[in-house]
Amino acid sequence: MKVNDVILQTVTKIVVFIIFTFAFYLFFAGHHDTGGGFIGGLMAASALVLLYLSYDIDTISKAIPINYRTLIGVGVSVSTLTGIGSILLGYPFLSHTFEYVDFPFFGEIELATSVLFEFGVLFTVVGGTLTIILSISEDV
Amino acid sequence: MSWVHLMIVLPLLFAVLIPLLYKAFPRIHTGWFVLVVPVVIFGYLATYLPMLANGETALYEIPWIPYLDINFTVFVDGLGLIFALIISGIGALVIIYSIYYLSKAREALHNFYVYLMMFMGAMLGVVLSDNMIVLYLFWELTSISSFLLIAYWYQRKQSRFGAQKAMLITVLGGFAMLASIIMIHNITGTFSIREVIAQSDLLVQHDLFLPAMLLLLLGAFTKSAQFPFHIWLPDAMEAPTPISAYLHSATMVKAGIYLVARFTPAFGGTPEWFWIVTFVGLFTLIWGSLNAVKQRDLKGLLAFSTISQLGLIMSLLGMGSAALYFNPGDQGVQLHAYAVLAAVFHLINHSTFKGSLFMVVGIVDHETGTRDMRKLGGLMTIMPVSFTLAVIGSLSMAGLPPFNGFISKEMFFTGTLNAANLDIFNMATYGAIIPIVAWVASVFTFIYSIILVYRTFLGKYQPERLEKKAHEAPLGMLIPPSILGFLVLAIFFFPNVIGDYALKPMVASIIPSAAGVFDDYTISWWHGFVPELFMTMAVVALGLILFATLNRWIGLYNHMPQWMHLNNWFKHGLSGMERGSHKVIDWHMTGYIRDYLMYIFITIILIVGGSYFMLNDFTLYTDNLASINLFEIVLALVLLGSTVLVMATRSRLTAVVSVGVLGYVVALFFIILRAPDLALTQLAIETVSVALYLLCFYHLPKLKGRGEEEGEKFKVGNFIIALGIGSLVTLLALSVNGYNLFEPISTYYGDSYDLAGAANMVNAILADFRAFDTFLEIFVVAIAALGVYALVRLRLEKRGGTDESQ
Secondary structure: OOOOOHHHHHHHHHHHHHHHHHHHHHHHHOOOOOOOHHHHHHHHHHHHHHHHHHOOHHHHHHHOOOOHHHHHHHHHHHHHHHHHHHHHOOOOOOOOOEEEEEEOOOEEEEEEHHHHHHHHHHHHHHHHHHHHHHHHHHHO | OOHHHHHHHHHHHHHHHHHHHHHHOOOOOOHHHHHHHHHHHHHHHHOOHHHHHOOOOEEEEEEEEHHHOEEEEEEEOHHHHHHHHHHHHHHHHHHHHHHHHOOOOOOOHHHHHHHHHHHHHHHHHHHHEOEHHHHHHHHHHHHHHHHHHHOOOOOOHHHHHHHHHHHHHHHHHHHHHHHHHHHHHHHHOOOEHHHHHHOHHHHHHOOOHHHHHHHHHHHHHHHOOOOOOOOHHHHHHHOOHHHHHHHHHHOOHHHHHHHHHHHHHHHOOOHHHHHHHHHHHHHHHHHHHHHHHOOOEHHHHHHHHHHHHHHHHHHHHHHHHHHHHOOOOOHHHHHHHHHHHHHHHHHHHHHHHHHHHHHHHHHHHHHHOOOEOOOOOOOOOOOHHHHHHHHHHHHHHHOOOOOHHHHHHHHHHHHHHHHHOOOOOOHHHHOOHHHHHHHHHHHHHHHHHHHHHHHHHOOOOOHHHOOOOOOOOOHHHHHHHHHHHHHHHHHHHOHHHHHHHHHHHHHHHHOHHHOOOOOOOOOOOOOOOOHHHHHHHHHHHHHHHHHHOHHHHHHHHHHOOHHHOHHHHHHHHHHHHHHHHHHHHHHHOOOOHHHHHHHHHHHHHHHHHHHHHHHOOOOOOOOOOOOOOHHHHHHHHHHHHHHHHHHHOOOHHHHHHHHHHHHHHHHHHHHHOOOHHHHHHHHHHHHHHHHHHHHHHHHOOOOOOOOOOOOOOOOHHHHHHHHHHHHHHHHHHHHHHOOOOOOOOHHHHOOHHHHHOOOOHHHHHHHHHOHHHHHHHHHHHHHHHHHHHHHHHOOOOOOOOHHHHO
């Protein structure tokens, strides 16, 4: 018998966006406030887990056709490349730098290479968490 | 690089060619090619003899590992060169003999000659090396090649047993010797034997003198089959007879003799050396001769006879070392160096007659199919040449004229009588024992020598008990023992040729202070009516009486108590060690992770706690503590309560939930300790892990006969260990808290906004200052995720019951 969980699914549709926004915020705020790649990744993963809980794996896999194991690879590669980039420019591995750039319309914004590194962390955490949870739940 | 170096490595280099020659010339017996090697070596080394007779020595050096003072140094002096000549000379004869002894069609000849060449090169290296490490290297190579040769017929169980036994015992000695070499190096700072001898005063006064000496002697005694390490030699008789003749009578068993002789100038002149070497030698002498009489196997008899004769040589070296106690030119030097003269003389004589005896026994074995003396007899008319050679060898071994054994036996008696009159080292009290023991041993030597000839060649011929029809051996097999038999006679009639060219340089190497004292001394087979001659006459008389009544008293051997059979000690010792280690392993390697964790925790408590206790470093600092507020107290109480609940609950679900509570309280602690990043992460991670716990909990198998709600039983041992670890860690944390050895580096990170453009210091550390840690952490996450994926998906085996818990 299929349970009719329309309330859960409707709430999920709204809440997921809020969580994603929060994850997005945590990630970018990490440079100056509480947050960062790790917790941002965990938050984003929790939004995805909520989707999987409310719907079923097949539906979400169709809607979000991401292979999370690939995501792990992408994350690790991005972090590694930021390190290698600094070597190519003649600095030690994983040297980071930052610059204040005046963008039209947005005003002055700080751009830091460590954010790129954190992108890798984010992807790895999202990919890792979901790989673990999905492979276990598919097995059961 | 000198020619002598080349002579040492020549057999080793030639060993590489042997398999090729074996394959390339299948029609020619490989031994003919090999024969060239020892002949060349003998011929070359013999050219050094005149130089040695003039009292000169030669030294050649090749740097090997110079910064460790390890160099391939060759030192040609009397002792080393005569040994090298014995090795290559008897080696050549043994190879001729083996060509006729080993069948070309049936035997793996290439193996045989490769091992033999390895052995020959190693043995030459042992006797010619001046560097102790190089000596040790060659020493172990002799052990290994001897092991391979004993187990040449590896299909036989007895061969493998004998080889293993020889390996264990000689390698034990080899390691002891290595330890001794290192000690000697520590004392003297050199690996060169000549320099060690030059510093012998320093050596004998050092604290490590006794251990170094004992370990060195352990090496020498195991190799030379001295009591109680002689037990490997009778079992090594499973080797092919050419090997027994070569290794186990003429060369390898004399390596220990060589070692003792070589180090006599360094260690001799001290009472410890004198007593140990002399009495171990004497005991081996009498033990070997007593046991040889009861043997029924010809090679067994020869093995015990070898043991006995080696004991004789060893005891003479011990007695001779007393000469070093006296100053050069003293009357005592000549008196006691005489024993060394006797030792080296008997050493050469023993190589000749024992080599020929082994070869004769091999002929008997080869032509009749048995070595059992109970089946043999009456071969005199069938094998007249072998009989003649056996008589020459045996009577020389028994010490009768006109054979060379007579002269050295007389010199042995003289040496024992001299030693008995020593007035140093407490000899006045016990000295009389030495000649008596020597004399009794000689009686038994006489008896077994007669038994050897009588049982094999005299008596009644019993063709029905032999496997083959007996006949005389081919000429090629008779030539090598004939040469040795000829030497036995030649040395008797012209002893001074050997004396001038071999014995005097050897004595000069062993007792440097005796160099020159024998210059105008001539060895003579007739020395007048002296006590020694009467001793020999008494030996013959009593020996003949005892031999005639042999059947009346041979039964006494059956009454030998069980504990006197040293083989049993070895066998039980070995199996006892195996059983013991099995027991130890079974006892502590239980297979339960619980037990291993217990060992780990107990070890931590003992080592960490013990060292803190010994350093008396448990301290409590109170001056830098922060004040505690109510909120923290409440949180701590909740923490404590949930911890107790985790341990005390009988339900798994309660435990999982309590762990969740613990995690959230920790997150709260992070908040009040002002770590928002940690608190956020802790909350998220705790949620995930509790969810995973619940997943595991849901899939746990139902245990037989126990409900799901089965808690852990209380165990006092576990409680005590847990209490110990807990209090240890607490005490450590409290003690460490008081130390502030360095200025914390956190002030540097305080400038993170300027340095990294990040106001969040934690994030700046994670992503910038110490990004490398984070970099590897994400690899950990990646590996964990892929690991879980692989575990779940890649289930090659069928699903077992316990696998479901994933």
